Amino acid sequence: MSTKTPSRLEKILAAGHMAVTSECGPPRGSKGEVITKKAEMIKDYVDAINITDNQTSVTRLCSLAACIRLKLMGVEPILQMVTRDRNRIALQSDILGAASFDLYNILCLSGDHQQFGDSPQGQNVFDLDSIQLIQTVRYMRDEGKFLGGDDIDQPPKMFVGAAANPFADPFEIRVPRLAKKIAAGVEFIQTQCIYNLEKFELWMKMARDRGLHEKVYILAGVTPFKSAGMAKYMKNRVPGMDVPDEVVNRMSGVPKEKQPEEGIKICVESIQRLKEVEGVKGFHVMAIEWEEKVLEIVEQSGLYPRPKIE
Amino acid sequence: MIVAEKKPIDEIIGFVRDYRKILLVGCNECVTVCYAGGKKEVEILASALTMAFMKEGKELEVKEVTLERQCDHEYLEEIRNIIDEYDAAVSLACGVGVQFMAEKYFRTPVFPGVNTLFMGVTEERGVWAERCQGCGKCILGETAGICPISRCAKRLLNGPCGGSTKGKCEINKELDCAWQLIIDRLKELGRLEDYEELIPIKDWSTERAGGPRKVIREDLKQ
Incomplete structure (x- = not known):
């Protein structure tokens, strides 16, 4: 497959390799080295690293600055951008800022509602939604124009991604929703954390039935549980998360000190099984505040070493 | 309709504490339907304010009026002859009515008696919900x-x-x-x-x- 951007992630996918991405949350302060340390640790085990954009609406060091830090250390960043906090002027402006540092990947999201974070009394913007942000980046890149119609002097060259949650309700529109994102111009997808493998496989089958797996690169999202408590929390408290009882029971069934190990095991087994699912083109390993575990997950899943592509 | 909620009584007392003669103006439209600023709520507010003033050993003269609407000149004109007799007015209409009264009666302090929330419907008795922005x-x-x-x-x-x-x-x-x-x-x-x-x-x-x-x-x- 031919590539449209200088993105290394795109090249790896286009070459037919299973891609591996991960993500790092920026610090709640101005210590830039927090992000570079995390990246240093995992960089040889992944092809690109997402930097979250004020995830769960908790104010943090901005994604753009953190991505620039990764770029400067030679790591391929994926700029996460939510439409919650910026209008179309700010979004386009940040996209150009990112392009000026040769950031080549963007993940277009709407973002969690601010009620979940540290500023529930703040305004939200939502001038665009995630699908319209996909359209915006594609328009800026492919037409070389701002939304307002003026020409961009050196348009951004970004590989455009989005999230997909196969588990949120209503299930029947989860594949049509993927189709909408593809129609808007999305090129890669990182899914919500997968614990219910049957449901994910059904979603993938429905996507394949429409040929969608050939129109977009789908990276399956996985997150290891650190403890049975975390599994229960994700099951009961995190909106749009589907954690089957047997997974929770498996975590609770081992002694507390063995639970982290069990969590990694479940994660690796999931990857092994998902590798066989037609249409899965890679993995997005989200080890939340547990980034050091990305190494063993990638290694044990047979995804190491990473392909060398320039 | 425009849905509103009564303001806490202490907030309204705070607005009018320094006045002795107050005009309370209800509205017969939306705020009546959502039980926030109609004739009945004006009555309740009048008694509550009178009692609060009495407690502080102060006298208060309250006049209650409820207009057909506060968003049209025609009805707001109905208080033109009496408004100057009062130190201040509290409008229990939505924010639209409060402002229109303040515009029209430039010399009279006008305070809001409700918090205006949204354009919505009565989903069931006692339940209102937003439908339009x-x-x-x-x-x-x-x-x-x-x-x-x-x-x-x-x-x-x-x-x-x-x-x-x-x-x-x-x-x-x-x-x-x-x-x-x-x-x-x-x-x-x-x-x-x-x-x-x-x-x-x-x-x-x-x-x-x-x-x-x-x-x-x-x-x-x-």
């Missing part, structure tokens, strides 16, 4: 008659987001997910395939973002 360019024709701007917490034009769970919104389990409602209705109408139409980036200039709005009908202007 007056964006100025109605998209209900594209969304099965259910408005994602007023009813989705993220006003997503191409929803639902990943937080939709069992038909409810991620921010509140009591709140219906607008996009679930849209999808259910599209299905009922046999138009589920319409879901895949991309709703384009919205022109928000007809909404609050474009500045205060005005409608001028030359054919009706005098």
Whole structure:
């Protein structure tokens, strides 16, 4: 497959390799080295690293600055951008800022509602939604124009991604929703954390039935549980998360000190099984505040070493 | 209608503490229907204020009036002959009525008696819910008659987001997910395939973002 951007992630996918991405949350302060340390640790085990954009609406060091830090250390960043906090002027402006540092990947999201974070009394913007942000980046890149119609002097060259949650309700529109994102111009997808493998496989089958797996690169999202408590929390408290009882029971069934190990095991087994699912083109390993575990997950899943592509 | 809620009595006492003669003005429209600022609420507020003043050993003269509407000159004019007899007025109309009264009676301090919330419906007795944000360019024709701007917490034009769970919104389990409602209705109408139409980036200039709005009908202007 031919590539449209200088993105290394795109090249790896286009070459037919299973891609591996991960993500790092920026610090709640101005210590830039927090992000570079995390990246240093995992960089040889992944092809690109997402930097979250004020995830769960908790104010943090901005994604753009953190991505620039990764770029400067030679790591391929994926700029996460939510439409919650910026209008179309700010979004386009940040996209150009990112392009000026040769950031080549963007993940277009709407973002969690601010009620979940540290500023529930703040305004939200939502001038665009995630699908319209996909359209915006594609328009800026492919037409070389701002939304307002003026020409961009050196348009951004970004590989455009989005999230997909196969588990949120209503299930029947989860594949049509993927189709909408593809129609808007999305090129890669990182899914919500997968614990219910049957449901994910059904979603993938429905996507394949429409040929969608050939129109977009789908990276399956996985997150290891650190403890049975975390599994229960994700099951009961995190909106749009589907954690089957047997997974929770498996975590609770081992002694507390063995639970982290069990969590990694479940994660690796999931990857092994998902590798066989037609249409899965890679993995997005989200080890939340547990980034050091990305190494063993990638290694044990047979995804190491990473392909060398320039 | 415009839905409002009574302001806490202490806040209103704070507004009028230094006055002795107060005009309380109710409105017979929306705020009557939602039990926030009609004749009855004016009566209750009058007694509450009188009692509060008595407790502090102060006298208060309160006049109660409820107008047909406070958003039209015609009805607001009905208090022109009496308003100067009062030190201040409390309007229990929505924010529109309060402002229109303040504009018209420039020398009289006018205070709000309610918090104005939204344009909505009476879902059932005692329950009101938002339905419209007056964006100025109605998209209900594209969304099965259910408005994602007023009813989705993220006003997503191409929803639902990943937080939709069992038909409810991620921010509140009591709140219906607008996009679930849209999808259910599209299905009922046999138009589920319409879901895949991309709703384009919205022109928000007809909404609050474009500045205060005005409608001028030359054919009706005098």
